[in-house]
Amino acid sequence: MxxxxxxxxxxxxxxxxxxxxxxxxxxxxxxxxxxxxxxxxxxxxxxxxxxxxxxxxxxxxxxxxxxxxxxxxxxxxxxxxxxxxxxxxxxxxxxxxxxxxGHTTILAKDGRWDPKALREEGVRQSDMEAALRRQNAYKVDDVDQVKLEPGGTIVVYLRPELESATRADVRRLEAKLDLLLGG
Incomplete structure (x- = not known):
């Protein structure tokens, strides 16, 4: 044995x-x-x-x-x-x-898909739209940019006006409001 x-x-x-x-x-x-x-x-x-x-x-x-x-x-x-x-x-x-x-590939920019980039990377637009929803974008019009990183990670950058506020953003606004109100 x-x-x-x-x-x-x-x-x-x-x-x-x-x-x-x-x-x-x-x-x-x-x-x-x-x-x-x-x-x-x-x-x-x-x-x-x-x-x-x-x-x-x-x-x-x-x-x-x-x-x-x-x-x-x-x-x-x-x-x-x-x-x-x-x-x-x-x-x-x-x-x-x-x-x-590999290198980073931009799949969408300024709210529009790049069909050539999607085709070259072998990804379907429907798969990318599902990835958008997972990252708080509902449609490609909501994004500034969508990148496919070398490791396969999809990174979505929302248009600035659609980004969520952070606690730091809220604190800055509160501080400005206090200054304006004299408090």
Whole structure:
């Protein structure tokens, strides 16, 4: 029993190389698929991600089904991710970061959708309208700008007159009112 759990059917170096190559290949494939797939998953995207993990499993583990082999693969995957994320944050140029992560895309400006940007990013206008509602905009006319960030996050900037007041805004108005009223 212990032999089945601990005996590696392939070398540690082979396991490391397999894991890193599959990881890098998935980065490229997901980057080519677009930003939407990373953060705004719909049912179809979720199914693809789940199946993708099963499809590449054998490429990562090879003929090795041992516990130790699985733990080595997991450790290498986490380490490779940590190294790449830290490299991108600290040492890479904007150009390298744009190639690997992408760049911010403006999907709407001044209350109008940019059909070309929506098409290039592979997002549907109806999905974006749902994202607007989640961020307190009811229609595209309400927004100054809608951005799709490299990680797939949708950021909505309301027109200034539609933005909610903060407590600091209210305090400033109260202070001005006190000055005007002599209080």
């Amino acid at each position: 212990w032999t089945d759990l601990t005996h590696l059917d392939i070398s540690v170096l082979d396991k490391i190389i397999r894991t890193v190559v599959v990881y890098l290949a998935l980065i490229v494939l997901l980057r080519l698929a677009g930003k939407r797939d990373l953060a705004q998953l719909n049912s179809f995207d979720l199914i693809v991600i789940l199946l993708l993990s099963n499809v590449v499993q054998n490429a990562v583990i090879g003929p090795d089904n041992s516990l130790i082999g699985g733990l080595i693969g997991a450790a290498v995957l986490i380490a490779a991710n940590a190294v790449i994320v830290r490299f991108l944050r600290r040492r890479s140029s904007d150009r390298v970061r744009d190639i690997i992560e």
